[in-house]
Amino acid sequence: MSNYYDPDEAKRLEKEALNYSRLAVEADKKNLKPLAINYYSRAIDALSRLIEREESQSLKQFYMKKIREYRYRLTYLRGEVVGKAGDGSIASFTASDTGGSVRDVEAPDSLHWLKPFKSSITWDDIVGLDDIKKVIVRSIAYPIRRPDLFPLGWPRAILLFGPPGCGKTSIAAAISNEIEAEFYPIDASMILSKWLGESEKRVAELFNFLRSKAMRGTPVILYIDEVDALIGARREEVGGEARTRSQFLKEMDGLNNKDNYKIPLFVIASTNVPWQIPEAFVRRFNKRIYVPPPDYESRVKLFRFYLSKVRYDEGIDFDTLAERTEGYSASDIRDVVQTAYLEVISEFFESGKVHEEGAVPRPLTMDDLLEALKRVQPSISMQSIVSFQNWNAKYGSG
Numbered sequence: 001m002s003n004y005y006d007p008d009e010a011k012r013l014e015k016e017a018l019n020y021s022r023l024a025v026e027a028d029k030k031n032l033k034p035l036a037i038n039y040y041s042r043a044i045d046a047l048s049r050l051i052e053r054e055e056s057q058s059l060k061q062f063y064m065k066k067i068r069e070y071r072y073r074l075t076y077l078r079g080e081v082v083g084k085a086g087d088g089s090i091a092s093f094t095a096s097d098t099g100g101s102v103r104d105v106e107a108p109d110s111l112h113w114l115k116p117f118k119s120s121i122t123w124d125d126i127v128g129l130d131d132i133k134k135v136i137v138r139s140i141a142y143p144i145r146r147p148d149l150f151p152l153g154w155p156r157a158i159l160l161f162g163p164p165g166c167g168k169t170s171i172a173a174a175i176s177n178e179i180e181a182e183f184y185p186i187d188a189s190m191i192l193s194k195w196l197g198e199s200e201k202r203v204a205e206l207f208n209f210l211r212s213k214a215m216r217g218t219p220v221i222l223y224i225d226e227v228d229a230l231i232g233a234r235r236e237e238v239g240g241e242a243r244t245r246s247q248f249l250k251e252m253d254g255l256n257n258k259d260n261y262k263i264p265l266f267v268i269a270s271t272n273v274p275w276q277i278p279e280a281f282v283r284r285f286n287k288r289i290y291v292p293p294p295d296y297e298s299r300v301k302l303f304r305f306y307l308s309k310v311r312y313d314e315g316i317d318f319d320t321l322a323e324r325t326e327g328y329s330a331s332d333i334r335d336v337v338q339t340a341y342l343e344v345i346s347e348f349f350e351s352g353k354v355h356e357e358g359a360v361p362r363p364l365t366m367d368d369l370l371e372a373l374k375r376v377q378p379s380i381s382m383q384s385i386v387s388f389q390n391w392n393a394k395y396g397s398g
Ligand SMILES: Nc1ncnc2c1ncn2[C@@H]1O[C@H](COP(=O)(O)OP(=O)(O)OP(=O)(O)O)[C@@H](O)[C@H]1O
Pocket: 125, 126, 127, 128, 129, 162, 163, 164, 165, 166, 167, 168, 169, 170, 171, 225, 270, 271, 272, 291, 302, 330, 331, 332, 334
């Protein structure tokens, strides 16, 4: 049968999906497991057929989200995930729903500052790093899509290490968007100062809260920037820190234990100084991935990428640019293009042409970029690259 759009058929399927979803949730609430399993499966089936016929992208996405939630619920009900069954019960949806009908979990007062972060970054915004993207997609996106295919669980904690400005945070944001996860970026120094004295308790609350969110089928990614500051050995100990660290270790272990291992909660941590993280902690991360500075080829791509957003002259020599930017991070390269472009724009304003109708700034030239290169210094030293490579050889896993 073809997938032509037949409004009557779509309506019928929608009704069917609504009906089964309502019955499933009712049965689930009454703890009638076999019935709930049956109805959830039927709701998923109807929703899948509905998606094939639906034309509206937003509705498709909404149905997809529902399917994911019901799949998760099914894994609970079938006993593939141990946990309190009542914790995960989810809401059915109504005809007027366009998304987000799942009852939300309230954050405790102490976590009022914690908000999911909306970012629009996608994989296309991240130049190069293809192998790393692949590892991340395999480790996170595949299990989220089909948890039933991963009876042995999957990696829950990933450490991204490497010099600043090369894409660690961007990778975490992009994978969150791909799997429609709630993305919680926090940084370690923030935790320690906010929670001084009670950090240990807060760490436990944080993980509890995110776990209960994830138990409802919403994938959750906790991104911990500068994780070395939280668990590294370099700081002066002010009493609570050792306890905070051990609570953290406990939570990390909890991620992988049998009760939790199918909950879609991931921890991605990043650091510029992996050697400051105690070995016991390093081993808690199932994957330890080096996000290196851009090589020659990636630098060419980065210049092309950032220049594609502005008007530039035909005479740009990308090879020369890549040759002259050894030690530049991806972020430095963006700064080079931005610095050059701002020059052109300022010139345009100052020439007064900005007021002329139809006037546009002149295209960016190779000279503008060479001039900008003198002003933007590389932020990565050869010596630090060697340290990263050594650490990667010893602890890296991809
Ligand atoms: N691979 C990349 N492709 C395109 N742009 C990039 C890439 N890596 C970094 N950038 C640019 O640099 C900015 C900073 O990158 P990001 O925050 O991901 O780096 P980071 O590795 O997390 O750095 P830090 O260690 O300082 O936190 C990004 O917003 C983006 O503009």
